[in-house]
Amino acid sequence: MSDEKIHLTSSEIASLWTAYMNDSMAKCILGFMLQHIQDPEIKPMVQETYDISCAHLDKLTAIFKDEQYSIPNGFNEQDVNMDAPWLFTDTFCLTYVNHMANVGMLTYSGTVALSYREDICTYFSQALHETNTLYTKSLKIALHKGINSRPPYIEVPKETDFVDSKKYMSGLNPLSSKRPLNAVEISYLYMNITTNSIGLKLCLAFAQTSPSKEVQEFMLRGKRVSSRHIKTFVSTLMKDDIQAPHVPDVAVSDSTTKTFSDKLMMFHVSLLTAAGIGNYATALAASQRTDLVLNYERLSLEVSGLAKTGADIMIKNNWLEQPPGIKDREKLARNKRQS
Known part of the structure; x- marks a missing residue:
């Protein structure tokens, strides 16, 4: 077996960068929420989410250092005023966690598919599992408290059917229903x-x-x-x-x-x-x-x-951090000729 180091692919670099930016932002938002939440069921849920974001940042930082990959600026304590007064209801905090876990599941499922190196696949697969657990737990609490909205109910189909007319696809003609x-x-x-x-x-x-x-x-x-x-x-x-x-x-x-x-x-x-x-x-x-x-x-x-x-x-305002990318080869060549 070769001991040669397997380098990160472009998709893995992009996924790691995006994950760091998102988790560093989440840490700031969730940390502020924890300052004010009173509900004994919701606060542990937000605390668990906060702890997972912190753990993710530690793992990502370790990967960056091992790869000599410049750590993104992301967000830190300077981006949140912990002394600011209450801003969200406890219910909002629970809904927020549930929604962001939903977004996270979609994001992580994509990054798993874009990862090839074993350690990176393992990291994102674990993150997907953790996020799925957060979604399930937050949903369970919301249902228990009766604060979760459900999709509309419709009749359960009793038989299968097939589309028998092109009219099934229509919907623009104001003269037809x-x-x-x-x-x-x-x-x-x-x-x-x-x-x-x-x-x-x-x-x-x-x-x-x-x-x-x-x-x-x-x-x-x-x-x-x-x-x-x-x-x-x-x-x-x-x-x-x-x-x-x-x-x-x-x-x-x-x-x-x-x-x-x-x-x-x-x-x-x-x-x-x-x-x-x-x-x-x-x-x-x-x-x-x-x-x-x-x-x-x-x-x-x-x-x-x-x-x-x-x-x-x-x-x-110089707030948009640039994702990693390749060098402009033509620019490098022109600069070399001029020097």
């Missing part, structure tokens, strides 16, 4: 209502605590976008007499004290918008009614515009 939503379409409409609800409340909290006028306006724009999208999805369900999900109390306080750095808040919303675009793309591919497909296309463009504005603000 649309077929009822199917279970797959309902599930994605529900999911996008709940995820936008989390984004709306976070944008509101970030807007009222940021000292920057530019960031405030961006966050309020994000809140308005989420609100419009929720109304679109709820309206689609209601047209088929399907009750929209009851979203749990995810209120924020009226605190205006700076709690998180603008850099952290902008990064967090960037993460949520990227996840939202991914959700819409998946929903679009799974939906078979043309009006739903066009809605997801239109709404995706709006979220992409928001993401572009956010990136411009981050670049302008």
Whole structure:
């Protein structure tokens, strides 16, 4: 067996960098939440999530040092004001953990598929297992407390069926009635209502605590976008007499004290918008009614515009940390000729 060191692939480098950025952000958010949570069931759940993020950062740092890989700046204690007053309800903290665990499962399943070196595969597989456990535990607590929304119920199918007409795919003609939503379409409409609800409340909290006028306006724009999208999805369900999900109390306080750095808040919303675009793309591919497909296309463009504005603000203020990449070979050659 060869003792030659197996180098990291580009996908592994990207996955490790992304994981460090996300966990360092999560550590700041969760650490602040722990300062204020009172609920005896929710606090241990958030504490466990915080401990896992800290453990991840330690493991990632060890990998970086072993690979002589420059450790990302990420986020640290300078990005959170632990002395700031209460900002979120305990229910919000539980909902937040559940939502971010959901995002984490999607992210880690992707990084497992992009990893090839045994130790990196093991790390991300373990992280996926831990995140799945967090999701399951947080969901169980929410269900026990009666604060978790459930997808709409429909009748269980008694027999199989096949699509017998192209009309099944239609939905744009105002002169003809649309077929009822199917279970797959309902599930994605529900999911996008709940995820936008989390984004709306976070944008509101970030807007009222940021000292920057530019960031405030961006966050309020994000809140308005989420609100419009929720109304679109709820309206689609209601047209088929399907009750929209009851979203749990995810209120924020009226605190205006700076709690998180603008850099952290902008990064967090960037993460949520990227996840939202991914959700819409998946929903679009799974939906078979043309009006739903066009809605997801239109709404995706709006979220992409928001993401572009956010990136411009981050670049302008030197908040956007650059992912690892290859050297510009042509630039290196030109510099060599000039020297």
